[in-house]
Amino acid sequence: MAVPLTIFVALIAGIISIAMALYFRYLVLKEDPGNEKMIEVAGYIESGATTYLKVQYKILGIFVACLAIALLFLPSPFETSDTYTRAVSGALNWEQVIAYTTGAVGSMFAGWLGMYVGVKANTRAAQGCTKGTKEGFNIAFFGGAVMGLAVVGVALIGLSIWYMIIPDPSIVLGFSFGASSVALFMKCGGGIYTKTADVGADLVGKAEYDLPEDDPRNPATIADNVGDNVGDIAGMGSDLFDSYVASIIAAMMLAASLAMIVDVTLTTESRFIYVVFPVVLCGVGLIASLIGIYIIKLKGSDEPGKALNSGTYLSTLIFAGLAALFTLIMTIGLTSSEIIMLWRNWGAAVIGLFSGIIIGFTSDYFTRDDKKPTRSIAEAAKEGHAVVILSGFSYGLMSVVPAALGVIVAMAVAFLLGGVFGVAMAAVGMLAIVGTIVSNDAYGPIVDNARAIAEQGDLGDEVIRTADRLDSAGNTAKAITKGFAIGAANLTVLALMFSFTTEANNIQAGTIQAMDLLKINVLIGAFIGVVVPALFSALLILAVQRNAAKMVDEIRRQFESNPKILKGEEAADFNKCIDIATKGSLKELVFPSIISIAIPLTVGILFGVAALGAFLAGAILSGFVFAIMMSNAGGAWDNAKKWIEDGNLGGKGTDVHKASITGDTVGDPFKDTAGPSINTLLVVMSLTASIFLGLLMMFNAGAGLIIF
């Protein structure tokens, strides 16, 4: 039997991954942390980030505990005929609840480890820049890789162990939901935190007092740097952890519940292979990521941007090859039609990965300062604040078209290859090299912090320029990984929608309506779904705005009450600003978090399971539009501003520059709060639908409480 052997691939890869993460952590920690001033600043950042995480985890603990208790009494949705028996007998849902808890704790651990190393790596990377680009790059890259490897390692270990203990995807679903609950808090909270600090610092520091970026006199500087860590490292990490696990579980659940994949009927034996297939491919993807990371380390690079991208390419190619090898192993003992079908699904996974890269490069095109969109946005700044906004918003909307085509083609081809299971495999493929993606992404905030520390540690212009080069590579990588993350989340959530409805149909075959848009409840579900990402974005942006206003008041108060701060004679009160960002972001994330669970449940109860499926579809599609638009518009505004700051169109201090800062400030919560949080929202809503399916089936058999 090939199966038990192959799932060990995932477990072993996961363990290697954690080991590598710890090794990289060691490599980073043994580097020189720089001069006293640098250590002091890094200390501030570390303590701010730790404080935030502590408070965050405390609230999260309560939230997770409440949900765990609720889950305990839920009829488990996946023991088909047992659902009602269990509900009536009052048997408790222990297995899923424990899996849920481990998922939550695993995600918290990965977030903590990544951030812990991130805040250690920043000052060391800054010090590394005194030796050269390559040295600085390596430290930052290893620091980021800790996060990437931790995320994937924890996910694979958790998934594979759970599946080995209880080979029922519904338990793994609990694990996934746990990861998702954490991701929602981490992403929304982190996103609000980071932009509260960033926008606040910019609005007063840059716009009113003409202070440069990261100026130590700005009381919000430290909070801004903390924000990069809690938002972009911990937040992004838990977001991708979430998508990653969800994509795997979606494919597993489909394999467990489909009667046939395209025209090949699943037998008890072959079904097992398909259930394990996504886990195995992810293990293979992790190995590919490790090799990619190791090659980058070996080669080192004076061109950090190229190094990051070549890591992505390499991992992709290695993945395709290694995955073929393991697919071959898994075909042992299968019939010829089963063999062909497995290969077709290998194809779906590979196509998913390639299309992920294409979507990433679309984002790159729309946000690079040497391409038309960003250039046009910069030119638009000549006409003033309003025109730069209109231009960026429009190009953001336009960028949705190629990205959507990328997803549509991937979806269509994957479907032709492997039916709905193929679509799920495309999502798995897209996320297979997530280790590389998260590593590249976490590299960004580390070098951003490093630049700030170099500035505050007086390392001189030469070093700051080096740090700037590293930072700019980080921004490019970030644009690509963001596009990638959105595309992957999109396909994942589609796969979850498929698995949710397949499951619903399995439970009560015949009584579930088709998700036919001509049925009014289905149409209403889709309508509500389309509106939710808009509401969610608005709530998050307003949260940032409210908090940033408090931050602005505090910064002004400090400058006005103590003129010595501006002269650089006395240190600003950083802690006040950190406190505002921490408390504000935690307060503001509660309502969005609740609705992301409450709305799908309400739709399911009122309008039925088919409407809930359509709700998810509507939310996925409109969420895609909003996420891509916000993320790319934000990136383009950011880079247009930087291009002008490089001396183009008059450079710094001109009206053109001021207009471009307006664009950047609008883009901040677009690209770093609302846009990326939509991913998490979608995954949480889809998992909520799946987890509570048993409950919904008790309330209604297909149609909702409001009968249509």
Add this chain to the structure above:
Amino acid sequence: MAVPLTIFVALIAGIISIAMALYFRYLVLKEDPGNEKMIEVAGYIESGATTYLKVQYKILGIFVACLAIALLFLPSPFETSDTYTRAVSGALNWEQVIAYTTGAVGSMFAGWLGMYVGVKANTRAAQGCTKGTKEGFNIAFFGGAVMGLAVVGVALIGLSIWYMIIPDPSIVLGFSFGASSVALFMKCGGGIYTKTADVGADLVGKAEYDLPEDDPRNPATIADNVGDNVGDIAGMGSDLFDSYVASIIAAMMLAASLAMIVDVTLTTESRFIYVVFPVVLCGVGLIASLIGIYIIKLKGSDEPGKALNSGTYLSTLIFAGLAALFTLIMTIGLTSSEIIMLWRNWGAAVIGLFSGIIIGFTSDYFTRDDKKPTRSIAEAAKEGHAVVILSGFSYGLMSVVPAALGVIVAMAVAFLLGGVFGVAMAAVGMLAIVGTIVSNDAYGPIVDNARAIAEQGDLGDEVIRTADRLDSAGNTAKAITKGFAIGAANLTVLALMFSFTTEANNIQAGTIQAMDLLKINVLIGAFIGVVVPALFSALLILAVQRNAAKMVDEIRRQFESNPKILKGEEAADFNKCIDIATKGSLKELVFPSIISIAIPLTVGILFGVAALGAFLAGAILSGFVFAIMMSNAGGAWDNAKKWIEDGNLGGKGTDVHKASITGDTVGDPFKDTAGPSINTLLVVMSLTASIFLGLLMMFNAGAGLIIF
């Protein structure tokens, strides 16, 4: 037989309406046009508007002719079994083509008549303001009413005559498609024109040279005023003409093709009643509008805002009552179950109308300067340009929620009452008093122009203040009518989608797939549909931005090359600016127009009829989100700026004011170009699907060329 009698209601109401329009035209023209300077300015505006319309109609003529020729060879979709026979025999589609042409010509005529009176009424209204608010209001209101009555009159006459000649809804569908083709050009072109001029004038005049609004030294002033007429009178009129006709035809087609309405089977006789029912209710609605308008005229008012709103309320109540009377007449000779069903659909129409008003008031709430959203946006201006944008954008998104709930409730209740036909009747009900709505809306640009003419004709501060009061009432009315228009278009397009798919199923029962989102081609259709409104908005906003940039260059050139213009010693070259706006807008509307026909055809051919239905659904839902968001955000920014200009938060000239101008300028193309054009886009796409259904059925029977 009740039927022939009742359809005459619509014809007679239409004729009365045109007669009243001509009478109001007479009333307006006999007023005093004011002093020489005013006549001169009004002359410029009139000639600019006429020039634009001439060029526009020339291009439109070519476009309509091309489409007419294409239609001629189409297999007519509605002669069910004959579709293929006709295509094979090569019989030409003469009837539909002639109906198409009359629809186009009718829409052009209504647009021309409305605008012709509008450009005459502005100077007379300004002169009226010298006598008092009431006098000024009456002239402007009559001027607007000409447009409102012309639109409805032409529509009802056309519809009812065509149906009396050939009682086949497919012919009336041609009439509707004709109106729609014109609306697309008028709305997009007018929207681009008006904002090119407005944004251009503001960016240089207000922001760079601190000139007040409507300053005669600003070379773009006349173009700006022309824009109000071509965008807000002709454009908005043809848009509502389009929705109005489309809502009626959607209900007619459903009545003609449904086997049963809810549980009442349609007989040959009762089917006839349902087909005529929407036309009759619209005739009744027109009578209600006329009475409402007449009461406002009799009472006159010193409080223009109240007068406009009370007209809307009155028309609503009168409609509900009169419609009940005519429903009662139409029930003569029906069986008891048929009688109940007719009353249920009367209920659907009334609920549609009430919910339209609720949506309108939602828009009002989100855009009024004494309510929280607009106040918060104004307060946000204290934090600078970026924050005012973030705040307005967020509140715009939030405003989607109550508006969507309004539509969802209307849709759900109407469906419970009358099935899909009930939903169509809700749309008909919502649009029944469109005469009042368009009148109120067209009043806006007339008083806006009147204010400008009062300023340029040196009528003194007192008169300008009076004109300002009229203008502010116009803005409130505009917010309500816009929300109304979007809600109505939304329901209309839903009804069109239902009728399209019902028809498709009738043609080839069984071979058409359900619009099931689990089918990959349906999902792809929905995905593309969701993306299209985003793309369309981006294209229009970029068009405005490109043209406004040209306008800015021209204004700067004039000021720099001839300093006497700024001193007021020499007149600016208005014609250059008019020319830029005219040519630019006509050039820019071509691509968006083509895609609005090409994309649905492509989706239908590649992915099949079910995918095309889902495409429409996706476009409707995401279009609704974008249209409401843009329209309300734009209105709120506008009013926040005005509130600051009234002396709040420091008033004019402060940084807060400047930030609020940025918001207003971003909002301009949102609320007056992209937002409202989405309505027209949706209607055109839906009608395209219906008109070309026969062709699509020849290509594929359910599934598309790409087989899933």
